[in-house]
Amino acid sequence: TTPSASAADPAAGAAVKAADRAHVFHSWSAQGLIDPLPIAGAEGSYFWDYDGNRYLDFSSQLVNTNIGHQHPKVVAAIQEQAAKLCTLAPGFAVDVRSEAARLIAERTPGDLDKIFFTNGGAEAVENAVRMARLHTGRSKVLSTYRSYHGATAAAINLTGDPRRWPSDTASAGVVHFWGPFLYRSPFHAENEAQECERALAHLEQTIAFEGPQSIAAIILETVPGTAGIMVPPPGYLAGVREICDRHGIVFILDEVMAGFGRTGQWFAADHFGVTPDLLTFAKGVNSGYVPLGGVAISAEIAATFDQRPYPGGLTYSGHPLACASAVATINAMAEERIVENAAEIGEKVIGPALREIAERHPSVGEVRGLGVFWALDLVKNKETREPLVPYNASGAANAPMGAFAAACKRGGLWPFVNMNRTHVVPACTITEAEAKEGLAALDEALTAADAHT
Ligand code: PMP
Numbered sequence: 001t002t003p004s005a006s007a008a009d010p011a012a013g014a015a016v017k018a019a020d021r022a023h024v025f026h027s028w029s030a031q032g033l034i035d036p037l038p039i040a041g042a043e044g045s046y047f048w049d050y051d052g053n054r055y056l057d058f059s060s061q062l063v064n065t066n067i068g069h070q071h072p073k074v075v076a077a078i079q080e081q082a083a084k085l086c087t088l089a090p091g092f093a094v095d096v097r098s099e100a101a102r103l104i105a106e107r108t109p110g111d112l113d114k115i116f117f118t119n120g121g122a123e124a125v126e127n128a129v130r131m132a133r134l135h136t137g138r139s140k141v142l143s144t145y146r147s148y149h150g151a152t153a154a155a156i157n158l159t160g161d162p163r164r165w166p167s168d169t170a171s172a173g174v175v176h177f178w179g180p181f182l183y184r185s186p187f188h189a190e191n192e193a194q195e196c197e198r199a200l201a202h203l204e205q206t207i208a209f210e211g212p213q214s215i216a217a218i219i220l221e222t223v224p225g226t227a228g229i230m231v232p233p234p235g236y237l238a239g240v241r242e243i244c245d246r247h248g249i250v251f252i253l254d255e256v257m258a259g260f261g262r263t264g265q266w267f268a269a270d271h272f273g274v275t276p277d278l279l280t281f282a283k284g285v286n287s288g289y290v291p292l293g294g295v296a297i298s299a300e301i302a303a304t305f306d307q308r309p310y311p312g313g314l315t316y317s318g319h320p321l322a323c324a325s326a327v328a329t330i331n332a333m334a335e336e337r338i339v340e341n342a343a344e345i346g347e348k349v350i351g352p353a354l355r356e357i358a359e360r361h362p363s364v365g366e367v368r369g370l371g372v373f374w375a376l377d378l379v380k381n382k383e384t385r386e387p388l389v390p391y392n393a394s395g396a397a398n399a400p401m402g403a404f405a406a407a408c409k410r411g412g413l414w415p416f417v418n419m420n421r422t423h424v425v426p427a428c429t430i431t432e433a434e435a436k437e438g439l440a441a442l443d444e445a446l447t448a449a450d451a452h453t
Helices: 010-023 072-084 095-107 121-136 153-158 162-167 192-210 236-247 299-304 320-335 338-360 395-410 432-450
Strands: 039-043 046-049 054-057 114-118 140-144 174-177 215-221 250-254 278-281 293-297 364-370 373-378 416-418 421-424
Touching: 054 432, 072 320, 095 114, 095 293, 095 320, 114 121, 121 140, 121 153, 121 215, 121 250, 121 278, 121 293, 121 299, 140 153, 140 192, 153 162, 153 174, 174 192, 192 215, 192 236, 215 236, 236 250, 320 338, 338 364, 338 373, 338 432, 373 395, 395 416, 395 421, 395 432, 421 432
Parallel strands: 140 174, 140 215, 215 250, 250 278
Antiparallel strands: 039 046, 046 054, 114 293, 278 293, 364 373, 373 421, 416 421
């Protein structure tokens, strides 16, 4: 099918938008200042509006449609499950829930063999933190400044990015520290080895001054996503693992964004040979076709709750429609070599093209990433690395990024934009031809950013 051809119906689009403006209260937005685009449909790497404009989705929505839009096997699995059994309380054993847990446990690293299901990423983080506190009997949790962990009570406080600020009234027990990021090194390091060594020393010092006996957990995104796709230097995650072991601290890796193929491995932790004690997932587990997330739990932490109840639960934990879509998604990813595709497209097409684009555009300061998980760090000046827009800029101060995003959309590309960065995060299923089409549109749109250097 050609997605855009049959879709033009501006009157229907106007009606959808009018109803939205009347009754939908949107996330993260000043309700009176937004102009949501009505969407008529989606397939594979594309979605389209009611005016017949088709967009190549370089954002994977919120970096979740790893398998693309409307994958036929996943759609069929949801339909079949809906016809069979739509809902069942979490206390029962049900075939699709058991199978989803088995498929996930088989793929998570090490002995993370028990799965607690949630409805999304923030709830996964909430429950991982609760497990760590109950397991250790300690209260503090350490997380990094350049991070995003979700928007519920504990998760927003763990989050390091400025979305935390308005909600940061109850952050008791949360301590932020600096993770490694060589391009904008908090440690003034000159190379990756130095960055790694100094970041680990900084973490050690933070722990010493907070008191190791009070720290339940350290939570890190394996590769921080929303905050800038900062692939950690070799040795960093292994170093954190060692520090956690030495101090009896639970190591939580948040793979809500990086998991399920995004980095070209099932989990980003696979790139670093590191096994956390708890691993949170959501998004790519079923590409968000039905809300689902969860925590993969080590044998040791699971044993804490073997004879003593786990004091947490959710009405929709392991929802049958969500689990059926996870089973179909994971099986399709394996059968169709979708994780391998993400690795190959990243290594052979996206990475080289972005590096070449960076050479020609004065606004591109750094290219970093792996798999289908890439960031362009846009700058005013390549020498000074001054960001194209100030940290957390809004309104007129953010106009250069607005101009860049508008140029992408005019070129049929839907970008992911955060602060001074654009992320290239298409579906793991993206073909070489689609990637090249999107990269050409991105290349063109970057001239709008260059105008502000
Ligand atoms: N952790 C990470 C690393 C994320 O990227 C996100 C979502 N962007 C979350 C947690 C929160 O997930 P959700 O929005 O499903 O609650």
